[in-house]
Every structure is written in C-alpha cells, then in structure tokens.
Amino acid sequence: MTSTEHTADLSIYTRRESEARSYCRSFPTSFVSARNARMTDADGREYIDFLAGCSSLNYGHNDPDMKQAVIEHLAADGIGHALDFHTGPKQAFLETFERLILEPRGMDHKVMMVGPTGTNAVEAAMKLARKTTGRENIVAFTNGFHGMTLGALAATGNAGKRNGAGMALSGVTRLPYEGAFGEGVDTLAQIEAMLENPSSGLDHPAAFLLEPVQGEGGLNAVSAEWLRGLDRIAKKHGILLILDDIQAGCGRTGTFFSFEEMGVEPDMIPLAKSLSGMGLPFACLLLKPELDVWKPAEHNGTFRGNTHAFITARVALEKFWADDAFSKEIKEKAEILNHRLSAIAGMIPEARVKGRGMMQGVDVGSGELAEAICADCFKAGLIIETSGAHDEVVKVLCPLTIERETLTQGLDILEAAVAARVAGQAPKMAAE
C-alpha cells in the first residue's frame, strides 16, 4: 500500500495525538492527494481548498514543475539535509532571489536562513532589533500574530495563545493598529503622542513589528498612508521597522511583498509559509545589511536551510516572478473575489468585506455564524476557515493559482452556505 492509498482510521489521533491538534477537528476526514486547489480524501471525495495551508500554498498543491525538480534531485542523490553548508540548490535559490526579487525592487537586504518556521524568523528579527539598538522594548500591535515561541508569542495578541505560555510575556508593548479603536480615532497620532511624552511610560522601542495585513487577526489591512506615517515616525525616532510578511507575502496581496507599493522600505522582513513554493518548511529573514551584526552561529538551528525547499522555492520564483504576469493574474482574481464577497456580505446585516488582494473575507458579525458557515461549506466540499479575534471573519485564502472556474465554484458553495444560514437552514451537502 502506498502512502496515497489508505484506509482512514482516525482512532490513532484520539489515542496518541495531543489535544493541541486543531484544523483536523474542523475537517474530520483523512486526505490523500491534492493538486493545485483541489484535495481528495480517503473516500475519494474532492474538496476545493480555500485555506491553502494558511497561505503556505500560494502556488497550489503539488505544482508539477516544483515537484519534478525535487523528484529529480532525490533520484540523483542530490544533497539533502545540509545544515548551512554551501550547496548547489542554496546558491541557486539565493542567486534567483537576488535577481528576481531583491534587485528589481532596489532592495539591498541580506537573507538570513533561520529555522524553518515563521516564528523563528520573527524571533531572529526581534533579537537583532534588540541587539543593534540596545533597547529591549518592541512595539507590536493589537490583533497581531507572530508565532508561538516565547519571544514571538510576546508579540502575538491572541489571549488563548498567550495563555499557553504559562508565564508572563515580557519585552513587548502593544499599540493600536490602524482602525483598532474605530474609524474616527487616529491611532498614528496616539503612537506619536506616546513616543513624544517622556512620562508616557512607553520605553523607547527597538522596533515596530507588524503585519501589513493581519491574517489571523481578522484581515485588517493598513493603508499605505498609515504605514508611511508609521515609517516616518520610526525614522524620526530611530526605531526599526519590521514587516512580518509571513502570511501576506509571496504574492498573496498581488505583489511579491504585501507592502511593496506603499512607499516604505522595512529594515527587516520575516518570510515563511509560501516561500518554498510547495509548502515545504522554509523561513528566512530579510535584513538591511547594516543590521547584519550577527556573529557566526549566534542564532543557529539544525534545519535552517532546507535543501529541497531551496529547489522548489527557486522554481517558484522562476515560474511566477520572472515577469508581472502572475501579479496581474492575482489582481484580476482579487477583483472577482471582492465582487463576489461584497455580494455575500450584502446578504448579512452589518457584514462587511475585509482584507486586500487574495486575502479577503467577510466579517459576518459573530464567530458562531462564521463557524457554522465554514462547517456547512465543508459538507459541501469546500475547505474554508475563520479568522479574527472572535473568529468572526470567513477568510478566503485559496491558492493564487486557482483556476477561475474553481474559484467560482468555491464561491458558489460559500454563497449558498451563507444564503442557507441567513434563511435559517443548513445547505444541502454536495454529496447528497
């Protein structure tokens, strides 16, 4: 029996997997194969994937070119695990990343290979901000999400996650994101007031750390104006700007970086999720060269540099970012998405569309309703999840490479689920 032919027996999970498991509870089946935006379970049932590994599969499942490159490498006994040795795939990745991403955008950033998790990239950025400024305090923002290890967790807003620490988290001050106190309140002015009042109690920070679009926090997106304002404050006060593009980067909003049309140049950029192109664990930190004061191995890690991920990441760059065709395609799909979601939001009183690019969703007003809609969608063959402080946002994070008709089918299922819930009934299951 190969790994793609199996009889699902879920008893092992309750018997031997920790209660920390989560997504599998919302989607109680067992998956065997997947391609681009479609997944298949052990019963042969197909699902459209509007979750895409929480934006780790921007280029879809099992992209044939990436897959083929890995297979060839494996077949040839290509070097695999290699710590942070020089290897052919690493060299090729770095050269391609320089050529297709950094140089065209005029970025002189260096690339730091970190442990293959987003949280590790964030930790590296926080360490470096503290080391280079000599200040401990880092400003994070309401509804921000940056990871689960102790340093990054301190910068994460979610109370449930924070409580997991079992201890108080220090070194981070929280300030309000754009819109945190409603439309009328200028949070930028408050941030500036706190910094300029020497009795505010805000210790002069090493850095501002934020996501240009908050994935877990509810698809809140800063405006270019606000971000430029924050950048201006940062420059004025000698504060570093760290833009966490782990979820919103790699094309999700229509450009490679989510902030690249906003007129700011961050000092550090943690990347992960879709960086490898095919969902392989891979993360890095981009950092301005003048910040690169690391001593060799000062922040190390066994799996920094995942050779197979270097290969797929390089293929992804060559295939999708050699010209602007993909960017245009994303923007067109984003328009479709926005159009359809606006209509769906219109079905629910006080609902509204949130987010940007292919990272949009509908705030349906309550976590209960959002979860019910998602559960109904699953029954109808669509994988989709919520986000937001109260899980009140139904979030569309499909592969950017999704076929338009699949996108339409998925949105049809979502619309039907919403319609049925609004009408007071669950939709029919696709299988019926």
Add this chain to the structure above:
Amino acid sequence: MTSTEHTADLSIYTRRESEARSYCRSFPTSFVSARNARMTDADGREYIDFLAGCSSLNYGHNDPDMKQAVIEHLAADGIGHALDFHTGPKQAFLETFERLILEPRGMDHKVMMVGPTGTNAVEAAMKLARKTTGRENIVAFTNGFHGMTLGALAATGNAGKRNGAGMALSGVTRLPYEGAFGEGVDTLAQIEAMLENPSSGLDHPAAFLLEPVQGEGGLNAVSAEWLRGLDRIAKKHGILLILDDIQAGCGRTGTFFSFEEMGVEPDMIPLAKSLSGMGLPFACLLLKPELDVWKPAEHNGTFRGNTHAFITARVALEKFWADDAFSKEIKEKAEILNHRLSAIAGMIPEARVKGRGMMQGVDVGSGELAEAICADCFKAGLIIETSGAHDEVVKVLCPLTIERETLTQGLDILEAAVAARVAGQAPKMAAE
C-alpha cells in the same frame, strides 16, 4: 542544469547571506550530492561525513527506501503540506511510532506535532510544564543546549547564544549537571539541598530540563545512577522531568531513546533532528497523557506535521526499529569508535574520550587544537566538528549506518590529523 550539476560560485553568500551562517565557513566548498556517509562537492571531491547534520542524518544521506517512498508520494500527487489535517502519511507514522517505539517500551506518551524545529518542541514542553504546574521556574543545567527561540534559549547555557537575545532571559534557573564541578562534587546533593532549603532562593521549579548526553555542551553524559537520582528528586518534589533527546535520541546512543536503559520515565521528551529519518524538518514532543491539557491550537504552527517527513520517518522506523538488529549494530560500532578514540586520546597529553554510543569524541584540551584538527581533517576529506564550552571536543557524529570500512577510513584521517598536529605539522591533503 539540474540541481546536482552546478558550478560553485560562493560570492552570493558573502553578498547576500547573513553573517549568521556558520558551518559553511569551516567547510568552504559547495556540496552537490550525498549517500549514506559520503558527500560529494561541486568539484567531484568526496568527503566522509562525521557530522551527519549534527545527528540529523543518523540513517545516512538519501536512504534509498525513504527516498523512494517520497518520490512515489510526490509522483502520485500525494498530499503535501497539510497543516495538522488527518492524512494517510500522518496516520501511518503515528500507528508505526506507537507500534514500534511506544508500545514495546511501555510508554503511554502522546505525540504533539510542533513546528519542525527542536527549539519548538522544547518551547512546547516548557510551556506545558509551566501551565500544568502553575510555576514559572524551570531548572536547566550547565552546558545544556536547547534552542535559539527565546524560551528555549533561556535554558541554553552558551553565553554567545544567550547574548544573541539582546535582552535578559528569564524563567530558568541553572543547576550543575553531573560532574560540572569535577569528580569529587556530588551535584545531586547540591540540587537537593537547594530544593530543601526554603531560603535558598530557588523558586520551586516546574520541571528539570536536560539532555541525557549533552551534544553541544561537550559530550557530557549523565550516569544512570545520577539520572535516577534526579528522577527521584523530581518525583519527591512534584517536579516534571523533561529529557531533551533531540540530538542523543533516534538511536544515536544505541537505543531509540538515549535514556531507555536507565530506569527513568520522563514526563516529556522533545524529539527532532533524525526523527524524519532523512533529514527533513520534523519535530515532536512526547508527553504523558495526564499532561495533555492543551486546548486545540493553543500551541500551533503552520509547518507542524510535515507530510513528507511522516513518510520517511515511518520508513525509518520500519527499516531500523522493527527488531533489535540495528541497536546491536550501533553498539558494535560504538565499541570500535571508543577503541579508536581512546588510542587517539592517548596521543595527546591529558586528552580524554567523552560521550556514549555513537556520540563520542575526544577532549583535546583546547578549542584551538580541536579546530585545527578538524580543519586538517577537512583538507583530508573528512567532515568533522568540535563541541564543548571552549570547542575543545572533537566530536564524531557519523551516520549510524556508516559502513565499517568508511568508519575506519574516517578514523584513520582523524588519527593522522591528530598525529600530525601532535608532531607539530599539518597532515598532507588527500587531494595532493
């Protein structure tokens, strides 16, 4: 050009990779392929690998069965990145791990999938220890190494790594490992004295966290007697025992777990490195079921559960741990290793062999000498590294699957390098 045919041009690394890179500085070439214990660089030069990804490649590079299983899965569009969904490979891994590892050892532990880095597994253990006991303090030990993220880093002894934090690290008290103050000093008695003196200032700890053999700390290995003593103290005082088997586990010392013949049953066991069998990023935390109070997603992470690693990990278990043949083989090789290293140590005044199983090395008395020996070995075609607080230990961490003759060849190179250094000259390069 495929990924295994390339022209090395190392300029990209100085231009674009962070100064944090490290191993590549000791081994300044570019690798292209590898099989079991041998690696090949871009010039076609072969190296014997006595580092094995810092014990991430216990089963060697590119094990053919693991490789084949991944290739087949990829070729069939088997599900790849899958968050923590149920999948065929995950189910098969868990069932196999239960059947071949947990059940035969009478362990009722559950498996928590964490971000695919050892540090993440350690962070999860530390969180859980604090949550379940309501105490913040965790006792770590001199020369311990547990990771680079802020929580695990607090438990890591190395000053250089700690300084990387840019801030004070809290929540951890350091106590002396066995032998930390020399042969005559009973560190266990001191630990007990600190715990039983209510004015000692030692806040009652949630857990003891230690490596049964300290990989980075210099191949210090606790005795079964000391570890049982610590376990007894832990039980008496309601303190959890966390044994970090990230480097020493997965067979490195001759048994699957490094502590399994010592008569203790730890509450939690972080695993990583060789867990996937083929060096793919994968980590987990084993935890006693009564500690499994996690709420769903309370400690989450995008790459927890690396599907391809589930496949290779399962193959590794089936291939190497279905019976005790592999364990016997390791122990036999360990004897050879000990024999040869003893002879080598005998060549250097006051040098001594340290460590256990296939995790042994020679304390040559100074970091300068150890580094010179390793550099000479590299020139002669052997990849080998140092460890210890002063980098004073030349550490042999070859694949456990290494052919005996390759082991002998590698040890010959090491012996020659030592002999030459002792004689006051560098050895000839193999290529000459």
Add this chain to the structure above:
Amino acid sequence: MTSTEHTADLSIYTRRESEARSYCRSFPTSFVSARNARMTDADGREYIDFLAGCSSLNYGHNDPDMKQAVIEHLAADGIGHALDFHTGPKQAFLETFERLILEPRGMDHKVMMVGPTGTNAVEAAMKLARKTTGRENIVAFTNGFHGMTLGALAATGNAGKRNGAGMALSGVTRLPYEGAFGEGVDTLAQIEAMLENPSSGLDHPAAFLLEPVQGEGGLNAVSAEWLRGLDRIAKKHGILLILDDIQAGCGRTGTFFSFEEMGVEPDMIPLAKSLSGMGLPFACLLLKPELDVWKPAEHNGTFRGNTHAFITARVALEKFWADDAFSKEIKEKAEILNHRLSAIAGMIPEARVKGRGMMQGVDVGSGELAEAICADCFKAGLIIETSGAHDEVVKVLCPLTIERETLTQGLDILEAAVAARVAGQAPKMAAE
C-alpha cells in the same frame, strides 16, 4: 551650637553627597528652621513655602500640637522604634483613624503598616493585587508616578526615572489617563476596547493603579465621571482599583481622600507623605478586608510603624478632621488659588490652570519658562517647583494651613515673576 544655629558650608555636599541629590540644586541655601508656611535659612532669610515637602507638610512645618506631643513622648522615654509591636501610640492612631476617617466614610478597609515610604505602600498593593487575582499584569497610566523601587517604578511613567533601573521593567501595561490624547479622545472607550478584544494583547490585569490627581505628572486630574467609568469597567472585568493617594490625599484636594466625593470605593489606597502630619516618614496601605490574605510578615520591614509618626498622625486627625471646618477652609483657599492662578495664566499665551483643590498650578507651555519662573521666585523668597512630563507646570503645593495673607504674598511673588518673564526680564530680588 545647636542644630538650628549653624554656618552653612555647602562643600560637604559636592564632596560627599551623591549626584542624585536634586531639590537642593534648585534652592541653593541651607535651611535651619520653619513654622507653618515659612522657612528660614542660615542667613536668617525667610521663604514662603509653596512646595511643602511635595505635599508632605499639608499641616505646615512644626505644628505646635504635634511637636508638643512628640516632645512629651520623648521626654517620658516613651517607646520609640518598636518594629510592629503593639504600642500605645499605635493603638491610639488606629482607633482615631477608624473613628475619624474610616467609619464616617463607611469604609471597612484595614490598615497595613508598610515601610515608611510611599513606594513601599505601592509595592505592597501591587503584590497583593497579583497574589489575590493570580494575574501579573497591572495597568498603570500615562504620566503616573508611583515610586522608585523596582515594582513601583514599573508603574511610573517618567523615562528618566525608568532609565535609572538599568534593566527592563515588567509586569505593567500602560493605558491612557483621561485626556492623554487630547480633549476629543475618549480614553475610557479605548481601555474598554482593549479589555474586550481577546486579541488586543492586553493580558487581563490584576488591577488599575492610578492617582486621582497626578502630582508629578503635571497636575492632571480625572473627572468624577471618568473615574466612575473606570470603576465600572474594573467591577465588570474583576479588576481591582488601586487609588494612589500619596500626594493628593490627606486633605490636599479639600477632602481627606482625593476621590471621596466621586462615587467610587477603591480596593486599595496607598497613603504616605502628609499622613504623619508633621513630615515624619510614615506610609500605610488601606485595603479591603477580603483582600487581606497576607501571612504574618509576608511583606515586612524594620521601620513599618514609626511610633513618633503615630503620635503626630493622631494629633493631626484630631485637630483637623474631627469636623468639616478644615475641609471648608481648604476649599475656600482653593478658590482663591484658582482665581489668582487663572489671572496669572491669562498673562501667558496658551497657558492654563491645571489641578484641583490646593493642588493647582499653571501650565506655562515649556519647562524652560517654568523653571525660570521658579528660579526667579526663589530669589524673591518663594519656594516653588515645577511638575509635568516636560516640567512645564508651575505647581502650588503650599501647606493647607497657610495663612491667607501668606498665600497672597506668595502668589504676589509668583505673579510678579511671571509678569517680569513675560515682559522679558527677571524680577528684582526681594533682598535688593
């Protein structure tokens, strides 16, 4: 030579006193005697005291009745230092405090004798808030000032003081005081928003800690409406309310407690400064009986309970708080003060009167101007100081017992100093 006849030689201070000394730099003379609101220096020069020991001398210098009571006690070998033993003076103080302060106000609070500094009372309150709630986080407010020891310092906003710690301060989150972001911004709504957003990153606090009037922070005074709102939020979310009345209490605002006409009942109230009546070191913490979970000596201190201070404190209560005459007198003087300060403020563009009761001052717009005015006043025989984040407020903190004509004289000096500065010249010195 008695202690009140001396030849000032200030060289000892530069030679042997730490650079931390401060007020003596603003008032470079040597004082020998004082009575009510007048002080005399070694040259026989008189000064009107508008600083009153930073509100430690609400009843003036050397009140004859308090003084007499201490002299008699000393002469009779009355018990002096007594740790926290029962003593006659302690009993009498507690009984009088119960009869004249607590019972008439319907307060069931208990009295905790702490080390004789305000910071110690605040530390005790913070400890207890954390112990009784099991939460570490305490919310303090912008521009708050609570003391210099590490716990209280964390709750103090002033950057200069905070930097003195030499380490990061933890356990406190800062939220905006009423008016912190200007007139139009409802800071109460923001506090509530932070509490009710589970992803705000605000860890559920043990307590709100604030001064009803911020003495050092610039004479900011909360409105009754805002304070009731905060109290309502506190009750709703199970958060304790700690009102630091160290500077604003003991009659300073017209009532014994600064908040007593505002419709809130705080859980804990740190008191110090004027508590002893005559400026002797004395501090205590009032706490609701249900919070009194201290174990004996769990928070102790050698000088908790200053017997001589118990005596003068009792006399102060009997003399000033047996009926409402003193309260009326304060309010009348406060009206005079407000009237005069308003006129003074009117002389300076954009200046404004701040504060409440006998704790008012003029925000003159800059620290430079405020300091110049105070320096000019000193030359003219008036002791007066600045406060505020930028030292921009000229603060009147004269004894509450000041004779009306002395008050008028002092205000005349202040007005003349302001007038001269506004006219671009320093005023003539009184001695000229």
Add this chain to the structure above:
Amino acid sequence: MTSTEHTADLSIYTRRESEARSYCRSFPTSFVSARNARMTDADGREYIDFLAGCSSLNYGHNDPDMKQAVIEHLAADGIGHALDFHTGPKQAFLETFERLILEPRGMDHKVMMVGPTGTNAVEAAMKLARKTTGRENIVAFTNGFHGMTLGALAATGNAGKRNGAGMALSGVTRLPYEGAFGEGVDTLAQIEAMLENPSSGLDHPAAFLLEPVQGEGGLNAVSAEWLRGLDRIAKKHGILLILDDIQAGCGRTGTFFSFEEMGVEPDMIPLAKSLSGMGLPFACLLLKPELDVWKPAEHNGTFRGNTHAFITARVALEKFWADDAFSKEIKEKAEILNHRLSAIAGMIPEARVKGRGMMQGVDVGSGELAEAICADCFKAGLIIETSGAHDEVVKVLCPLTIERETLTQGLDILEAAVAARVAGQAPKMAAE
C-alpha cells in the same frame, strides 16, 4: 492621657490592622516606654530587649543625648521634613560621618540619601550596579535577605517572602554562600567555575550582593578568607561588590562596618537600621565616587533625608565612634555572649553557636524548639526572636550598650528556658 499612659485594648489590631503584622503576635502585650535595653508594657511589666528592633537599636532605646538633641531641635522649630534640601542637621551629619567613619577608614565613598528603608538602599545599589555595568544579572546568595520591594526581594532567598510578590522575580542569580553545602564543599570554587565556563548559563553579573553576616538567614558569617576570595573573583571579572551591612553594620559585630577587618573594600554599602542611632527611619547607600553617575533625582523619594534622624545619627557617631572605646566594649560583651551561648548550646544535642560579635545565637536544630524557647523567654521577661531558614536559630540581638548585668540577666532567662525545654517542661513565668 499622654501617649505613655494608656490602657491596652488589642481589639483594634484584629479589627483594623492587616494580617501582615507579625512580631506583635509573638509578644502579645502593648509597650509604652523603654530605655536602653529595657522595655515596659501597659501593665508596668518590664522586659529585657534581646531583639533591639532587629538591630535598629544598637545604642539602646531613647539614648538621652540623642533624645535631648531632637527635643531641642523640635522646641526651636528646627527644620523638620526637608526633602533633600541642604539643612544644618544634614550638613553636620555628613561632616561627622566623613570625619569619624569614612576618613579614618580611608574610604572615599559618597553618601546617597535614599528612602528611609533598607530595601530602598539595596534597590539603589542594584540599579546603579546595572546602570554602570550595562548588565542585568546580579548574584545574590543562598539565605540572603535584602528587602521586600520587588528589586530587593528578587535578591532575598526566603520562599515565603518571595511568594508574596505574586509574580516571578527576575534579574538575580543565586549562588551558594560560604558553607551552604556543608563544610567540605568549596563554594568559592564553584562560583569561579560558573563564571569561567562560558556555557554555564550564568550571565556575567553586574555585582555580587551579600551580607557579611546573614541576620535573617540564620547568623551565617563569611570568613575573611572567603570574602577576600570573592572580592578577588569580583575584581578579576569586573564585578561590583555590594556588602549589605544593614543589619550587621553600625557596630553590631564590633567594628562600625562588619567587614572592616577583612581586607576588602566594597563598591557599595547599603546602611539602615541603627544608622540613625535611635531607631528613626533612615537609610543611605555608600558608593565609590566613580560609580556616582546618578542624574539629579534619578532615584528620588520624599523622605530621603530624615532631618531628625540626621541629628540623632550625628550624636551617635560623636558619642560612640570618636574613639575605639565602644568597639572594645562590644568585643568584650561579645566574648561574654559567646561563652554563655556555648554553654547553652552544650545543653542541646547537636546545637551550635553561630554568628559573630553581638550577632550570635544558637542553632537549636528545629524551628519548633527555637520558637518554644523564645515564647518561654517572653513569659519570663525577655524579648528574643528566631532566625534561619527554618527559624531554627535563637538569635541574640541586644543593644550593644546593654549593661553587663542586664545582659547576664537576659542570658540567665534564656538558659533557664532552654534548660526547662530540654528537661521537658516550660519555665516558670517571671511574674509568678
């Protein structure tokens, strides 16, 4: 009714004083007057005082010269509370302290006036150590006691006190005091080993903070050899030496400073307790001039500088420290004390005398026995307390000025109490 004529009614304490009160529980009477080593309660009963305000009354209760000086100052309306203004009494104190204490000992230390509690002096020292070195970690020692505010509490070993914080205490590492692990263990060697092992996990400390004799910790006294060894390590590693002489200073061990015959010169010395001579609240920090980097008011406090205490402190210096007569007297009494305590210890199996100078006691082996002995003594007219981690030491801290016959009487009571307990019966009460 004057303050020294009163009818004790202890109900107010249970009704209105916090449960934190402690000593009054051991000595359940109400005191009215006291002179030198004798106290009198409301019933006219006399007690010999072997507690002396926990060493705050080294010169006895109500020294007539000190008392007279304060009375005269008060009667003349001498300046009282004066913040940190220059005053005659302050000048005179500083000049006298320089002339009689600092200069004769060749000490160039400066004097920092801190809040009038020992804990505040310790906090100031800790802040300054961190500021001047740029390091956060401070090494404190097992069984050390330094105060109750959050910074000093972190350096205090006692678990009960630490638990009072309600939060984890950071910034301090604990190392073993001399003898902490028994006679045979060289704790100095361990301290050095921790410092010189770069992987020990001991962050390079700013300072060593310790009491030369541990008052609360059980009368443990370091040897001159050990202290010099620690000083040598400190100098070698650039670590400051802070000797907390709050309880052991001001003559308690026979010299003004407890360490002055040991051949070390500490960088900082917190003083309090007997500094004022008469038990008035007063504390200061002595610091080497090169450390005096404080900015004005960077560490401030309303009651720093207690004018009345300056007067009594000056009288104490002039009366007791102008020549070496007092020092000789203390040493003679200490011999008597040691002789008698040795005999008493001889009555109890495994008991032993601990401490040094007039700071000696008997470790009777258990807190129960020690407390029973003290309770019996109280009934027989002697105030005496326990110390030590388990309250196992009966501690004699009588005034240094105690008349020899009173000392003998007190020791007779103690001996009788011990004899009776050893014989299995409580002694007769003195009143019977």
